[in-house]
Amino acid sequence: MSVIDPQDLRDxxxxxxxxxxxRVKRTTMTADAVWxxxxxxxxxxxxxxxxxxxxxxxxxxxxxxKVAGRPLVFVRGKDxxxxxxxxxxxxxxxxxxxxxRGHAKSFQCFYHAWTFSTEGKLVGIxxxxxxxxxxxxxxxxxxxxxxxxxxxDFWFVSFAPDVESxxxxxxxxxxxxxLVADQGADGMRVLPGTHQYACxxxxxxxxxxxxxxxxxxxxxxxxxxxLAGQGDDDGAKQLRSTEARAYDxxxxxxxxxxxxxxxxxxxxxxxxxxEDAKDELRGIRDELAERCGEERAHRMxxxxxxxxxxxxxxxxxxxxxxxxxxxxxxPDHMExxxxxxxxxxxxxxxxxxxxxxxxxxxxxxxxxxxDDVEALEACQExxxxxxxxxxDISRGMHRDAATVDELxxxxxxxxxxxxxxxxxxxxxDEGPKPAPAGAAS
Amino acid sequence: MSAAAVSDALLTRLAVEDFLYAEAALLDAWRLxxxxxLFTADCRxxxxxxxxxxxDPRATLGLIDDDRTRxxxxxxxxxxxxxxxxxxWSRTTRLVTNVRVLADHGDRLEATANxxxxxxxxxxxxxxxxxxxxxxxxxxxxxxxxxxxxxLTAEALRPHGTLSIIL
Numbered sequence: 044m045s046v047i048d049p050q051d052l053r054d055x056x057x058x059x060x061x062x063x064x065x066r067v068k069r070t071t072m073t074a075d076a077v078w079x080x081x082x083x084x085x086x087x088x089x090x091x092x093x094x095x096x097x098x099x100x101x102x103x104x105x106x107x108x109k110v111a112g113r114p115l116v117f118v119r120g121k122d123x124x125x126x127x128x129x130x131x132x133x134x135x136x137x138x139x140x141x142x143x144r145g146h147a148k149s150f151q152c153f154y155h156a157w158t159f160s161t162e163g164k165l166v167g168i169x170x171x172x173x174x175x176x177x178x179x180x181x182x183x184x185x186x187x188x189x190x191x192x193x194x195x196d197f198w199f200v201s202f203a204p205d206v207e208s209x210x211x212x213x214x215x216x217x218x219x220x221x222l223v224a225d226q227g228a229d230g231m232r233v234l235p236g237t238h239q240y241a242c243x244x245x246x247x248x249x250x251x252x253x254x255x256x257x258x259x260x261x262x263x264x265x266x267x268x269x270l271a272g273q274g275d276d277d278g279a280k281q282l283r284s285t286e287a288r289a290y291d292x293x294x295x296x297x298x299x300x301x302x303x304x305x306x307x308x309x310x311x312x313x314x315x316x317x318e319d320a321k322d323e324l325r326g327i328r329d330e331l332a333e334r335c336g337e338e339r340a341h342r343m344x345x346x347x348x349x350x351x352x353x354x355x356x357x358x359x360x361x362x363x364x365x366x367x368x369x370x371x372x373x374p375d376h377m378e379x380x381x382x383x384x385x386x387x388x389x390x391x392x393x394x395x396x397x398x399x400x401x402x403x404x405x406x407x408x409x410x411x412x413x414d415d416v417e418a419l420e421a422c423q424e425x426x427x428x429x430x431x432x433x434x435d436i437s438r439g440m441h442r443d444a445a446t447v448d449e450l451x452x453x454x455x456x457x458x459x460x461x462x463x464x465x466x467x468x469x470x471x472d473e474g475p476k477p478a479p480a481g482a483a484s
Numbered sequence: 485m486s487a488a489a490v491s492d493a494l495l496t497r498l499a500v501e502d503f504l505y506a507e508a509a510l511l512d513a514w515r516l517x518x519x520x521x522l523f524t525a526d527c528r529x530x531x532x533x534x535x536x537x538x539x540d541p542r543a544t545l546g547l548i549d550d551d552r553t554r555x556x557x558x559x560x561x562x563x564x565x566x567x568x569x570x571x572x573w574s575r576t577t578r579l580v581t582n583v584r585v586l587a588d589h590g591d592r593l594e595a596t597a598n599x600x601x602x603x604x605x606x607x608x609x610x611x612x613x614x615x616x617x618x619x620x621x622x623x624x625x626x627x628x629x630x631x632x633x634x635x636l637t638a639e640a641l642r643p644h645g646t647l648s649i650i651l
Contacts (some may be wrong), residue, residue, distance in 0.1 A: 214589060
């Protein structure tokens with residue numbers, strides 16, 4: 044099946060607000076036609092995460108990225124301006140940049156040695172006299188991605204020239220990005236080293252899982268048992284606290300916002316850090332309060348957030364601070380990348396605490412993420428028998444949504460369905476709006 | 485090198501090989517408590533990120549950076565039926581080869597080896613290949629592991645997915 048019937052898409056999501064029922068047909072996670080349509084209607088239409096400003100600090104710095112299957116180069120030009128190009132020679136299409144990251148004066152294609160500047164201009168054609176004047180170097184620069192924009196050092200691209208502005212697109216997610224970006228007085232940076240892994244399941248399952256508070260206690264028992272053994276026995280309970288909320292942030296973005304159930308290297312001391320860490324964490328907490336006010340300092344230090352930026356970026360401000368991208372490869376296979384963020388200029392001891400907490404929970408070698416991957420693969424395996432059935436995502440539809448509810452996933456699916464039907468943004472009128480900045484969380 | 489020195493070096497290497505083969509056998513048999521007992525109290529177990537094999541656990545993101553406490557936690561987890569990625573256990577076979585003693589400081593020595601591990605589970609085959617670096621403390625007629633450093637050869641944990649077994 045290469046074409047998808049709009050009626051099938053309408054039937055794919057049951058959104059019965061009166062009865063409090065929300066269900067998603069599992070073929071949305073198995074059918075190749077759905078995945079082909081997602082490429083055009085979601086990944087070619089949305090703003091997609093490219094990289095962080097700190098990854099290309101100096102003019103000439105570059106990183107290679109694959110965004111929605113397209114090879115791109117994210118490079119800071121000699122003029123200091125970041126740009127995003129398709130990593131493909133305008134001559135015959137070969138990949139021009141062949142390293143994952145580095146520093147370049149120019150990019151020379153190894154096939155016929157056409158050379159491009161870091162601003163993307165074609166500056167060298169060997170034996171140029173062999174071309175008629177119609178072959179114009181001015182027109183043959185590296186092709187830029189249609190749109191490139193930045194919010195608080197997070198750079199996004201869109202393949203749709205007419206996409207709305209990034210700020211409009213991010214909607215209510217901006218305030219939550221701010222709660223990360225403001226953790227460092229001098230901004231944030233991506234630490235070297237990335238988690239590059241994969242999962243044999245549909246990409247939307249990882250999006251759901253990354254903002255799912257309901258699974259924390261049962262699936263991650265072994266992780267919380269470890270923390271309990273270190274003198275913190277209230278970990279998993281925090282997820283069920285009355286302060287643990289979920290919010291629909293508009294345009295498919297959503298967040299769960301809850302008291303920290305883990306050590307937080309921002310400034311939540313935990314026995315695992317040892318007594319020596321207390322003074323430094325208190326100092327960081329004081330600086331946050333002075334710079335950002337007590338309310339925001341409290342949110343940054345003592346509460347956690349799993350933020351979904353639709354369609355596939357997760358900003359997980361949890362045991363560690365991570366950016367996770369979820370890239371579909373096939374309906375039943377996704378590639379995952381995790382980056383660690385830290386305040387610029389933080390102490391070595393603090394970076395170490397941050398990394399230890401990060402590794403313990405998150406990533407393919409952590410005590411928790413492997414079980415997430417296992418659970419999603421188990422779902423995908425189950426779909427082989429039950430693809431015509433519906434998955435239930437109704438939890439908390441009759442009340443102000445808590446972290447252990449599923450409002451955040453419904454926000455994703457409502458946007459997904461609207462995008463797939465070509466009807467713009469979804470209707471996001473269920474549940475309370477997030478607390479305005481400065482109000483009690 | 486004199487014949488006596490060659491003989492000493494060979495005997496040391498044989499002792500290290502015996503130790504590493506026994507370690508691999510414990511892991512293949514999922515005798516994880518016995519495996520953990522091979523480590524010193526001040527041990528470190530480190531797996532750098534696949535894109536940063538020279539990573540420094542103090543400043544860069546790696547895959548695993550365990551001290552004794554966290555390694556104990558990792559073993560407790562894998563001993564549990566609630567470590568869902570590894571319960572039921574995967575079947576594994578580890579080949580440890582290319583063993584070399586790099587430096588002998590008397591009370592401790594540095595050694596390196598290659599590892600190839602096959603992991604089978606749920607119809608999937610996963611191959612994990614890498615280089616092992618050890619700091620071994622001499623204990624009577626055997627060793628204790630003070631540091632184990634595993635550099636994976638793979639460019640990414642793809643298609644593996646995760647690193648859920650202990651290498």
